[in-house]
Every structure is written in structure tokens, then in C-alpha cells.
Amino acid sequence: MKTSPKKSLQQKLQDKDYFLNETALMTQTGSYSGNFKTGFCFMDEIGKKILNIPYDFELNFESALTLFVDNKQTVKRFKNTLEGFSFEHDVEMIDYDCKKFWVRATGKPLVDDTGAIVGIRGVFTSIDRFINQGKELEKRAELIEAQNERLIHFAHIVSHNLRSHASNLELTLETFSGKNSDSEETVFKSYLKDISANLSQTLEHLNEVVTINTHERGRELVDIKAVFESVLEDHRPLLAQIDLRLDYDFTALTHINYIPSFLRSILANLLSNAIKYRDALRPLQIEVKSKTKDSKELLVFKDNGIGIDLQKNGGKIFNMYCTFHNNDDARGVGLFLTKNQVESLGGDISVKSSPGVGSSFKVKF
DSSP states (O other), X not given: OOOXXXXXXXXHXXXXXXXXXXXXXXXXXXXXXEETTTOXXXXXXXXXXXXXXXXXXXXXXXXXXXXXXXXXXXXXXXHHHHTTOOEEEEEEEEOTTSOEEEEEEEEEEEEOTTSOEXXXXXXXXXXXXXXXXXXXXXXXXXXXXXXXXXXXXXXXXXXXXXXHHHHHHHHHHHHTOSOOOHHHHHHHHHHHHHHHHHHHHHXXXXXXXXXXXXXXXXXXXXXXXXXXXXXXXXXXXXXXXXXXXXXXXXXXXXXXXXXXXXXXXXXXXXXXXXXXXXXXXSOEEEEEEEEEETTEEEEEEEEOSSOOXXXXXXXXXXXXXXXXXXXXXXXXXXXXXXXXXXHHTTXXXXXXXXXXXXXXXXXXX
């Protein structure tokens, strides 16, 4: 029986080099080093590929810093290695094409033949896919939480408001049971009319909420300015009666992929709110503009109205039937419906407000 010869040292080294290289390729792991004394910097081919660095890229400590989002933190980590410390962190980097992505990076002191620390060396592995998956899961969890919150609030409205109408009807029928005078019958009919009107209004509001959350997502490219000017035209008679200064600018974001009726409703509710809760002691000022920030599409709607005490009422401002002023026409429905419309399409709405100063609503599409 023949025994296969043992592998030579050279073959073992070649095998080891092969497996290390394949592992690095499969895991997208690059290596780097830098000598602070000589200024020499090195990055292997896999690292350059991860960062899309061209062949003629001059790698030095100054150019290396341009590859990191947080330069100050990077310099701090590099300096710490000179004092004998190592690190292992998730780091946000910028490739040669200015695309941001995440890596898991390590750094250890680089020592010379005498044992003196002269620089840094380490590896970095692309984890952008996992970070994005985590963000997507987090976003979905937030969306589910928001949907559950709306369902709970919806159930509360149904149980509370419909029960209230039923109780009023039952009490009215009980009070006016039997023979009544003409005057009592008139009052009875008036009560029934009020109960019927309130019940119809509640059912209408609930139907709107159901429609919003079951609406087929028929998005299309919508001209924001055209929609807003259409809303202004609908409010023209009322706007003509008040002292108003209106500025709007949608040049930063002219169009958006949205449901036209939703955008129209959002703008109409915010405009109606600004008019309804204006300060009678000064002219109403409204500023509306679109923005883009960090690839996010935004709409900002500001007014100088009577404002809202957010410390006291911030947690209820978007709840249904919650009002914070004594206006006769206050119903507490508009902002609730607006929030439902925005969130049903994966967006978010927030508010900054101070009593006597005004309110600023920010819609993230």
C-alpha cells in the first residue's frame, strides 16, 4: 500500500494563500496598513475594489481620510493605535464614486523590527447589505407599530363614539316615551335630528379612515404646485376675506410620485387649519415649500397662527376629535386624516409649534 507523499511547505503556503484570498473575496474583506513615520500606505486589491479606487489613486493618510464619513473619529482611532490600542467598529465610508456604505473595520498597532509602534494595520469587511436589511426591518416594524396604533385608535373611536350616539338615542327615546305635548314633540324631533346628524358625521369620518387604509396604491407623478394652486382656488372666497401673506416655492421638488387625491387632501387640511386657527391680532402669514434632504422628499407648511402647546398636547395633536382651541368649527378630524394618509403611503408627518408664535408641519413623503 502506497502512502501519498506529504505536501511540501511551498504547496501548503500556496493552499493557505488560496483559501485566505477566496475567503476575503467571498466576504468582501480588504486589508490596509499605514506607516506614520515613513508615510507609506497600502491597501490590497480587494480593498480597492470595495472602495472603487482606480489604479492611479494616490493613497496616503490625507487621501485616506476622504474615504471616511466621520473624519474626526477616524483620526482619533488612528492616534489611539499609536498608543497601543486596537479597535473594531462599524464604520461608514465613502467610495471613490461618493457612495456611502458601511464596513466592519479593525485596526491594530503596526510595529517595526524593534517593537516600536509606527502605524496601523487592519481589515475591513463590507456589511452594507446587512445594515440596509436591518434598516428595512426596522422601518417595517415602525410601520406595523403605526398601523396597530391607528387600528387601536380606530377601535376606540368606534366603541366610544358610536356607543355615545346609541346612548343619546336611547335616553331621548326613554325621556319622550308616552304621550307628549306639541312643544315636547318639537324638542324630541330636534334631538333626533341632532343625533342623526352627529351619527352620520361620525360614520362619514370612519368611512374616510377605512378608505384611506384600504385605498389601492394608484400612485402617479404629481405636480405639487398645480395641486396646491387648485386647493387655493377652492379656498379663494375665504382667503379674499382675510389679511393674508402667502409665499410658496416648489422649485426644490416640483413633482412627486403620489396619490393625487391624498396630496390634495393633505394640502387642503393644512391650509384650512392655518386659516381656522389664525391669530386675529395680526395678518396671517403662510409659507409652503418643498425640499430634498439626504435623498428624502419633504414638504414644509408654516403659519404664524395662535399655535399649540406641544408640552401639554403634543401627544394628542394627531388624534381624532382632539381639539385644543375654542373655535366653533373645530372638529379634530383634519390632522387625524392627514396623518393617516401620509403614513398609509409610508411617510411621516411632524409638527413644531408654540402658543402665540405659530406652527410648522413637516411631511416626509
